[in-house]
Amino acid sequence: MNISILGAGRVGATLAKALADKGHAITLGHRDPQAGASRWQGPAVQHASLADAAAASAFVINALPGEAALQALKALEAALQGKVLLDVANATVRTADGMPGGLLYPDSSLAEQLQAALPQTRVVKALNTMLFTVMAAPHSLATPPTAFLSGNDAQAREQVKALLGELGWPAEWLLDLGPIESARATEAFILMVPRLIAARGFKPFALTVAG
Numbered sequence: 159m160n161i162s163i164l165g166a167g168r169v170g171a172t173l174a175k176a177l178a179d180k181g182h183a184i185t186l187g188h189r190d191p192q193a194g195a196s197r198w199q200g201p202a203v204q205h206a207s208l209a210d211a212a213a214a215s216a217f218v219i220n221a222l223p224g225e226a227a228l229q230a231l232k233a234l235e236a237a238l239q240g241k242v243l244l245d246v247a248n249a250t251v252r253t254a255d256g257m258p259g260g261l262l263y264p265d266s267s268l269a270e271q272l273q274a275a276l277p278q279t280r281v282v283k284a285l286n287t288m289l290f291t292v293m294a295a296p297h298s299l300a301t302p303p304t305a306f307l308s309g310n311d312a313q314a315r316e317q318v319k320a321l322l323g324e325l326g327w328p329a330e331w332l333l334d335l336g337p338i339e340s341a342r343a344t345e346a347f348i349l350m351v352p353r354l355i356a357a358r359g360f361k362p363f364a365l366t367v368a369g
């Protein structure tokens with residue numbers, strides 16, 4: 159399938175490599191596609207502007223900084239119409255040392271803001287509750303992680319579940335939370351991340367539900 163990934167940082171590159179290895183045709187969206195292409199180390203993917211990447215595929219992944227995502231994606235509204243948007247971003251207010259200190263959309267979530275701004279796009283939140291290394295390697299942790307899904311369109315959530323399956327996620331590790339409002343709970347987990355890193359060091363982690 160054609161998949162576009164907007165943002166080529168740690169998350170974008172990890173997902174691009176894993177999905178290209180599974181045989182998907184990946185378009186990576188950059189602010190500067192030439193610079194992005196020259197920096198790229200990995201399997202063959204297309205490099206494009208954010209606008210061209212959004213237009214290139216019916217399945218699009220938002221891996222932009224959460225603080226920039228709403229404005230950047232609203233500008234791509236026409237290109238994203240009728241598509242599934244997998245949103246993995248967390249939108250925070252930063253402390254002076256650059257760490258997440260609060261939620262950018264308290265009493266809401268980035269996913270809800272995106273769904274409201276892009277009414278013709280089916281937004282699904284997932285993979286935002288783990289370090290990027292775990293997204294495409296869920297078996298790398300000693301304890302089974304959970305991947306939560308939030309989104310208003312059940313079919314779009316199923317499409318994301320199928321993609322997570324390709325990334326190595328067993329169905330029983332997926333937790334479908336239903337409507338997009340449920341993303342405000344999973345997005346709030348970002349507030350624990352700097353504390354986790356301070357307490358445990360920079361080691362892979364993921365939120366999981368034991369029971």
Ligand SMILES: NC(=O)c1ccc[n+]([C@@H]2O[C@H](COP(=O)([O-])OP(=O)(O)OC[C@H]3O[C@@H](n4cnc5c(N)ncnc54)[C@H](OP(=O)(O)O)[C@@H]3O)[C@@H](O)[C@H]2O)c1
Nearest residue numbers: 165166167168169188189221222223224226247248289290
């Ligand atoms: N890192 C993690 O472990 C992790 C885990 C869960 C969720 N997330 C979320 O996933 C998203 C991406 O995280 P990341 O760690 O990959 O971030 P990152 O390494 O900072 O990469 C984000 C990419 O987005 C592009 N970008 C940066 N500023 C931008 C702007 N103002 N407008 C448009 N594009 C911009 C850049 O790509 P170009 O230079 O190519 O344009 C950059 O490489 C974030 O929202 C983060 O909260 C991260």
